[in-house]
Amino acid sequence: MIILGIETSCDETSVGIIEKSGEHLKLLTNVVATSLAIHSKNGGIIPELAAREQVKFILPVLQQALNEAFEQKFTDLNSPPPPVDAIAVTYGPGLIGSLLVGVETAKTLSYLWQIPLIRINHMYGHIYANWLNQDGKLPQTENLPALILVVSGGHTDLLIMREHGDMKVIGGTRDDAAGEAFDKIARLLGLPYPGGPAISKAALKGNSDFIHFPRPLIGQDNLDFSFSGLKTAVYREVQKYKQKNEILSSQLVNDLAACAQAAIIDVLVKKTIKAVEKYNVKSLLLSGGVAANDLLRKTFIEEINKCALQTDFFVPQKTLCTDNGAMIAAAAAFNYKATPWQEITADPQLYY
Ligand code: KG4
Numbered sequence: 328m329i330i331l332g333i334e335t336s337c338d339e340t341s342v343g344i345i346e347k348s349g350e351h352l353k354l355l356t357n358v359v360a361t362s363l364a365i366h367s368k369n370g371g372i373i374p375e376l377a378a379r380e381q382v383k384f385i386l387p388v389l390q391q392a393l394n395e396a397f398e399q400k401f402t403d404l405n406s407p408p409p410p411v412d413a414i415a416v417t418y419g420p421g422l423i424g425s426l427l428v429g430v431e432t433a434k435t436l437s438y439l440w441q442i443p444l445i446r447i448n449h450m451y452g453h454i455y456a457n458w459l460n461q462d463g464k465l466p467q468t469e470n471l472p473a474l475i476l477v478v479s480g481g482h483t484d485l486l487i488m489r490e491h492g493d494m495k496v497i498g499g500t501r502d503d504a505a506g507e508a509f510d511k512i513a514r515l516l517g518l519p520y521p522g523g524p525a526i527s528k529a530a531l532k533g534n535s536d537f538i539h540f541p542r543p544l545i546g547q548d549n550l551d552f553s554f555s556g557l558k559t560a561v562y563r564e565v566q567k568y569k570q571k572n573e574i575l576s577s578q579l580v581n582d583l584a585a586c587a588q589a590a591i592i593d594v595l596v597k598k599t600i601k602a603v604e605k606y607n608v609k610s611l612l613l614s615g616g617v618a619a620n621d622l623l624r625k626t627f628i629e630e631i632n633k634c635a636l637q638t639d640f641f642v643p644q645k646t647l648c649t650d651n652g653a654m655i656a657a658a659a660a661f662n663y664k665a666t667p668w669q670e671i672t673a674d675p676q677l678y679y
C-alpha cells in the first residue's frame with residue numbers, strides 16, 4: 328500500500344510518500360519546504376506569513392514529491408493519476424491558517440483521485456517517525472507497550488502506547504514546552520529562531536559548569552515538567568550584564584547556552600527514566616523536534632546503560648524528528664481509518 332502524507336501544521340509545507348509491506352515502511356520521498364528564513368529574522372513564527380507561504384509551496388512540493396517517488400513527471404494530476412492508495416493529512420494541533428492549507432489540499436486530492444483520506448493527529452505523526460528509520464533499528468509490535476517522550480515546540484508529553492493508536496498521557500509540562508524553552512532562551516541570548524539548533528551549536532563551544540541553572544520538579548515524585556522558571560533564571564542572568572551595560576560576549580552566550588541546554592536535558596532524561604522504571608515498558612521512544620538534539624540522544628543512551636535498563640531505545644533519524652509529511656503517512660499506515668472528506672476539518676486545539 329502506498330500512502331501520501333501531507334503536513335502543514337506550523338511553518339513547514341511537506342509531502343512524504345511511503346510504501347507499507349507487512350510492518351515495514353519504505354520511505355519513497357519526503358519533500359519539505361520551510362518559511363524559516365522569514366521567521367528567523369522575526370525571532371518567531373508569524374502565523375499569517377506562515378500560511379501565505381504554505382499556499383505558495385503546497386502544489387510545487389506535491390508535484391516534486393510525486394515526481395521523485397514515481398520517477399515520472401506528473402504535470403497533469405489526473406491523466407493518469409499517480410499510484411497512491413490513500414492520503415493522510417495533519418488536522419491538528421497547529422496554526423489554523425496553516426492546517427487549512429494541508430487539509431483542503433488533501434480533501435481535494437481524495438475527491439479527485441477517489442481514494443481514502445485518513446486524518447492524523449500531528450503528535451501521532453512525531454511518534455510514528457520512529458517507524459521510518461531507514462538505517463537504524465525499528466520498533467516492532469513486540470516492543471509494545473512503549474513509553475514515549477514527545478518533545479516539540481508546543482509539547483513535552485510522556486505517554487504509554489499499549490498498542491497502535493492506544494495512547495495514554497502520564498505526564499506533561501505545566502507551562503512551557505521543551506522546544507519553547509529552547510526558543511525563548513535563544514531569543515534572550517540573541518540567538519536566531521529556531522532556538523534548539525542555535526543553542527546546541529553555541530553549547531558546543533560553551534562550558535556547561537559555568538552556572539548551575541534550576542532543574543524544576545526534577546526530584547519530585549510526579550511525571551510533570553516545568554521550564555518557565557529556567558527561562559526566568561536565564562533572563563535574570565542576562566539582565567545582570569545588561570544592567571552593567573556590558574555586551575554579552577560570544578563566549579558568555581556559549582556558556583549560558585551550554586548551561587541552559589544541560590538543565591533542560593537533565594530534567595527530560597531523569598524524569599523519563601523514572602517513568603520507564605515505574606511503568607515496566609518494553610521500549611522507550613523519543614520523538615518531536617527536540618529529539619534531534621545530539622546531546623539529548625547521547626545522554627539517553629548513556630543513562631539507559633548506566634541504569635542497566637532492559638528497555639530498547641528508539642529515536643528517529645534527525646531529519647525525521649522535525650515536521651515532515653512522511654511521519655504523517657507512517658502514522659496512517661498503523662492507524663488506518665478513513666473518514667469521508669466532507670467530515671474532515673482542521674482542529675487547532677486537538678489533544679491526543
Ligand atoms: O516538532 P517540531 O518540528 O515542531 C512542532 O511540532 O513544534 O519542533 C520544533 C521545535 C523547536 O522549538 C526547535 O527549537 C526544536 O524543536 N528543535 C531543537 C533542535 N532542533 C529543533 N531543539 C533542540 N535541539 C535541536 N537540535
Ligand code: ZN
Pocket residue numbers: 449453479480615616649650
Ligand atoms: Zn511538530
